[in-house]
Amino acid sequence: MAEELFIEMECAQFTKTGQAACGDDVRFLTVEKENRYIAALSDGLGSGVKAHVLSNMTTTMALRFLQSNLPTLESVEIIMDSLPVCEVRKISYATFSLFDFALGGRAKILEMGNPGYIHLRGTEEVKPASEHKVVSAHWPDRGVRECEAELKAGDRIILCSDGVTQAGMGERSDYKLGWRRSGVLKYARERISADPEISARDLSAAIAAESVSITYGICRDDVTCLVIFLRQPRVMRILSGPPFRPENDAEFARQANLGEDHVVVCGGTTANILERELGVSVKISLADMRSAGALPPVGKMTGVGLATEGILTLGRVLSALEEGRPIDREPRAAREILSRMMRHDRIEFVIGTKVNECHQDPNIPQDLELRRSVVRRMASVLEKDYRKIVKLNFY
Amino acid sequence: MDKVTVEICCGTACYLLGAARLMELEANLPEELKGKVEFEAKACLGMCNDDRLGG
Numbered sequence: 184m185a186e187e188l189f190i191e192m193e194c195a196q197f198t199k200t201g202q203a204a205c206g207d208d209v210r211f212l213t214v215e216k217e218n219r220y221i222a223a224l225s226d227g228l229g230s231g232v233k234a235h236v237l238s239n240m241t242t243t244m245a246l247r248f249l250q251s252n253l254p255t256l257e258s259v260e261i262i263m264d265s266l267p268v269c270e271v272r273k274i275s276y277a278t279f280s281l282f283d284f285a286l287g288g289r290a291k292i293l294e295m296g297n298p299g300y301i302h303l304r305g306t307e308e309v310k311p312a313s314e315h316k317v318v319s320a321h322w323p324d325r326g327v328r329e330c331e332a333e334l335k336a337g338d339r340i341i342l343c344s345d346g347v348t349q350a351g352m353g354e355r356s357d358y359k360l361g362w363r364r365s366g367v368l369k370y371a372r373e374r375i376s377a378d379p380e381i382s383a384r385d386l387s388a389a390i391a392a393e394s395v396s397i398t399y400g401i402c403r404d405d406v407t408c409l410v411i412f413l414r415q416p417r418v419m420r421i422l423s424g425p426p427f428r429p430e431n432d433a434e435f436a437r438q439a440n441l442g443e444d445h446v447v448v449c450g451g452t453t454a455n456i457l458e459r460e461l462g463v464s465v466k467i468s469l470a471d472m473r474s475a476g477a478l479p480p481v482g483k484m485t486g487v488g489l490a491t492e493g494i495l496t497l498g499r500v501l502s503a504l505e506e507g508r509p510i511d512r513e514p515r516a517a518r519e520i521l522s523r524m525m526r527h528d529r530i531e532f533v534i535g536t537k538v539n540e541c542h543q544d545p546n547i548p549q550d551l552e553l554r555r556s557v558v559r560r561m562a563s564v565l566e567k568d569y570r571k572i573v574k575l576n577f578y
Numbered sequence: 579m580d581k582v583t584v585e586i587c588c589g590t591a592c593y594l595l596g597a598a599r600l601m602e603l604e605a606n607l608p609e610e611l612k613g614k615v616e617f618e619a620k621a622c623l624g625m626c627n628d629d630r631l632g633g
């Protein structure tokens with residue numbers, strides 16, 4: 184089972200209204216050879232740039248210490264000792280929640296000053312398997328709560344900054360104490376019962392948005408919600424390019440059998456191979472043609488999936504991934520591919536390596552990169568920055 | 579008279595060489611042709627790889 188599990192870690196964040204920088208910070212780390220997943224959320228004291236620096240320092244140190252298995256007490260002391268102390272309040276630091284999980288073992292969760300984590304199995308809350316306090320002699324009043332959680336496939340862990348749980352506090356009579364952890368819990372359960380398969384990405388976004396809506400769209404504090412979801416990987420496949428040897432066309436085309444929402448066919452020649460081998464056809468509607476934006480339009484391949492143009496579209500997707508551009512402003516074809524990528528955990532590229540000779544035509548007013556190198560770069564950014572499992576198959 | 583169907587290629591080569599502009603044709607049809615022409619978008623028509631057509 185261990186191999187079949189995918190750990191989806193996603194976070195949604197809003198910056199306090201009027202501030203240039205977010206005072207909360209979230210970082211993820213996957214240590215592949217240990218099958219280990221680490222996440223850190225920190226809330227810097229106050230807001231704005233100073234808080235931003237504090238929380239960034241905290242998450243950076245925390246990830247490093249966790250990864251190198253430094254004892255909890257020692258890590259926490261180093262973190263608190265190295266953060267500057269606030270003149271007025273005489274307290275330093277940023278609060279934090281840390282999550283450390285190696286497949287097959289228990290998850291360790293460390294919290295200082297942040298709202299307590301929520302562990303859900305379906306809609307049932309799961310209590311920690313063990314729990315104790317770690318107190319440093321340097322900082323006697325700042326205890327760290329150390330918990331162990333037994334995680335199973337389908338479980339979710341929710342971590343929030345207090346901007347989420349305190350939403351509405353002192354502002355709305357119906358939220359005197361804020362939304363509170365119990366409010367987040369109740370809301371998360373509702374969302375999960377409405378959509379039992381809801382992704383970490385969608386759930387974190389929903390919780391963060393709900394908390395902001397309590398304060399009528401104005402963030403009184405930085406709002407951060409991080410969700411970790413253990414699930415069977417969702418697989419998508421991208422087919423592009425004619426195989427180097429035409430005799431492999433049939434096998435190449437068969438890779439498109441994965442269900443419509445999960446397959447994208449990039450490239451006209453590729454689409455033609457599928458039409459020939461599988462007897463399907465591409466439909467591009469005129470409306471799509473007009474609304475395509477800066478890329479050639481998308482089509483629908485009956486029974487197979489989405490069909491787009493090839494190298495221009497892939498190049499656009501690559502640059503959006505590398506630069507972290509918002510998906511909803513991309514031209515239609517790139518948007519469709521990007522949003523599918525975000526919805527899936529494992530992305531399999533099925534790539535034909537034949538060079539399209541007409542792309543080398545000197546009349547074409549643009550340098551067209553080789554498909555193979557675009558895809559290689561895409562694979563590495565998806566693994567590194569988007570924590571996807573990527574498989575490359577060349578034909 | 580039967581309608582004439584015009585296929586516009588949306589493949590990479592054609593798109594870069596100006597097919598994108600052809601999409602605007604429909605909106606700019608002269609009066610006398612309105613209602614007589616139909617447009618269809620197509621994936622690469624294979625002509626870009628055909629030497630006889632000047633490649």
Ligand code: FES
Pocket residue numbers: 451587588589590591592593621622623624625626627
């Ligand atoms: S791209 Fe138009 S014919 Fe090939």
